[in-house]
Amino acid sequence: MSALPPPPPGSRWDDDGMAPRKVGGINTYPTSPAGRTIAAPVLVAGHTLGWIWTDRDRCAGWWPAEPSADVPAGLISRVHGHVVARLVELHTRGVPAAEVLDPERWRPYTLGEPGPEPTP
Numbered sequence: 014m015s016a017l018p019p020p021p022p023g024s025r026w027d028d029d030g031m032a033p034r035k036v037g038g039i040n041t042y043p044t045s046p047a048g049r050t051i052a053a054p055v056l057v058a059g060h061t062l063g064w065i066w067t068d069r070d071r072c073a074g075w076w077p078a079e080p081s082a083d084v085p086a087g088l089i090s091r092v093h094g095h096v097v098a099r100l101v102e103l104h105t106r107g108v109p110a111a112e113v114l115d116p117e118r119w120r121p122y123t124l125g126e127p128g129p130e131p132t133p
Contacts, residue, residue, distance in 0.1 A: 041101045042073040042110050052076065053114045054125040055092055060084045062092045062122075065100075065114060066130050073100060073110040076130070092122065 046068035054061040062084060063077040075096045080086035096119075103113060116124040 039097070039101050041097070041104045042067075042113070043071055044074045046070075046072040050130045051114070051127045052130040053116075053127040055096065055119070056123045056125050057088070057092070061125070062089050063096070064131060065096060065119070065124065067110045067113045069111045071110050073104075073113040075100065095122070 047070070048068055050066045050068045050072075052064035052066035055063050055065060060083050061078050063075060065073070065075055067073040075093065077089050077093050078084060080089055099119065100113070103118065108118075112118075114124065114127050
């Protein structure tokens with residue numbers, strides 16, 4: 014039996030082709046707050062899917078909830094995609110991080126009352 018020829022350089026089957034590549038980053042709010050943060054829960058049917066947080070200055074982000082019997086991982090993942098895309102959109106439009114927790118910006122989801130960011 015003869016050996017197969019090596020794949021052409023740069024193809025997806027050679028060693029370089031299988032290496033991870035950075036295809037781009039997202040342009041969103043910084044996620045390392047200098048001070049205290051506040052967070053509002055994202056609610057669906059009374060269940061918390063995660064928290065949108067801000068330091069009321071320049072940073073904002075998303076903290077997903079832990080999956081449970083009432084809140085499946087698939088639902089949290091779907092909301093995660095929506096929230097990250099919305100944070101990118103708000104940042105791109107120049108919305109200050111202090112205005113991220115405006116409930117009108119998060120429809121069709123419901124934001125609960127902002128409060129201290131939960132601790133694990």
